[in-house]
Structures are given as structure tokens and as C-alpha cells.
Amino acid sequence: MARLRVFLHSRLVLSGLLAVTLLAGYLVFRYFYEVAGDFPFSQEMLLVFIGAIATVLITALLLIQQTDLELRKEGQVLLLDRKAQIYNALIDHIGEIVEKGRLDPAALADLRVLNHKLAMVASAEVIDRFSDVLARLDTAGHDVLVDEAERREIMRAVAVLTYWMRRDLLGRIDTEDEEAVLAAIKANNADLE
Structure with a gap:
């Protein structure tokens, strides 16, 4: 039961982090897009950064879920x-x-x-x-x-x-x-x- 609570808590935290990152990334990107219209390089760098963070968080969620399934299967x-x-x-x-x-x-x-x-x-x-x-x-x-x-x-x-x-x-x-x-x-x- 405790393992399930930890799993749900970590999944909730990671989901929250993913949502905050995506929202913050969208707002920052929107800001830089309007401010740095003459500098497309900064826009591309921002997209790469946001994409990397989103990829890391999604991968973490999937790994946590896979680990939980493997532990259940082994049990x-x-x-x-x-x-x-x-x-x-x-x-x-x-x-x-x-x-x-x-x-x-x-x-x-x-x-x-x-x-x-x-x-x-x-x-x-x-x-x-x-x-x-x-x-x-x-x-x-x-x-x-x-x-x-x-x-x-x-x-x-x-x-x-x-x-x-x-x-x-x-x-x-x-x-x-x-x-x-x-x-x-x-x-x-x-x-x-």
C-alpha cells in the first residue's frame, strides 16, 4: 500500500512538473517570440530547451510506470x-x-x-x-x-x-x-x- 502511495505521489508530482514546464515554456516562448522577432536563433534555442525538459519528464513518467508494472509482475x-x-x-x-x-x-x-x-x-x-x-x-x-x-x-x-x-x-x-x-x-x- 505504501508503495502505491509513493508511486501515485511521484506520478502526480511529475505530471505537475510537466504541466508547469509546458505552461511556463509556452508563456516564455510567446514572450520571446514577440520580443525577439528579429532573432530566430533565440526562438529555436527556447524550443529545444522546452522540448528537452518535456522529453525528460515524459520519460520519467513512463519509467516509473514501467518499474511499477515490472515489480507487480515479479511479485x-x-x-x-x-x-x-x-x-x-x-x-x-x-x-x-x-x-x-x-x-x-x-x-x-x-x-x-x-x-x-x-x-x-x-x-x-x-x-x-x-x-x-x-x-x-x-x-x-x-x-x-x-x-x-x-x-x-x-x-x-x-x-x-x-x-x-x-x-x-x-x-x-x-x-x-x-x-x-x-x-x-x-x-x-x-x-x-
């Missing part, structure tokens, strides 16, 4: 990378739990940490779908061992979760394509069972 790339890392770690961890067939305290502690990391970067849909996975893990964890039916239920919930993670990472919303992708993910999961 989005870093956020996307962080999301992908957390999503992959979460899927790997749930896979380890299902593979071991038991929900031990260390795995539960790691899952809690991943839950907090997920809460920082994930979309609302991903967090909602993750709660479904947690509910299935909770049900399976009552007797500490995870039986085959519980594993299938957990992996079905993870399949839906991965669809929402994919959607969050790609950021596209094409309803027809997305429904087909979700159906394919569920079908692939069912085939592996």
Missing part, C-alpha cells in the same frame, strides 16, 4: 512459485500419510504447518476443498490406521483438491474445459484405485 511470479511449492508439498505429504497407512503425531504436526502455509497463499476454493481432505483424514485417523476404503476416500478428496489447486495456479475460468478437466482428474483417480 505475481514469486507468489505463483510459492503457491506451487506449497501445493506440491501438501500433496506429497498427504501421499506419504496414505502410503504409510497411519496418521502419526509427526505427520499431523507437518500437516498443521502446511495448513497454515496454505492459508497464506491459497484461494478460498482450495482452502475449502482442503477442509474436505482434512475431514477424511480426521475420520481415518480415529483408529490411527488408515484402511483401504479410507485411503480411496482421501485420494478422491485429494483429486478434487488438485483440480482446484490447478485452477488457482492457472487462473483460467473456461467452464466447459474446466468441467472436463475435473471429470478427467476424477476418472484418473478412479482408474488408479
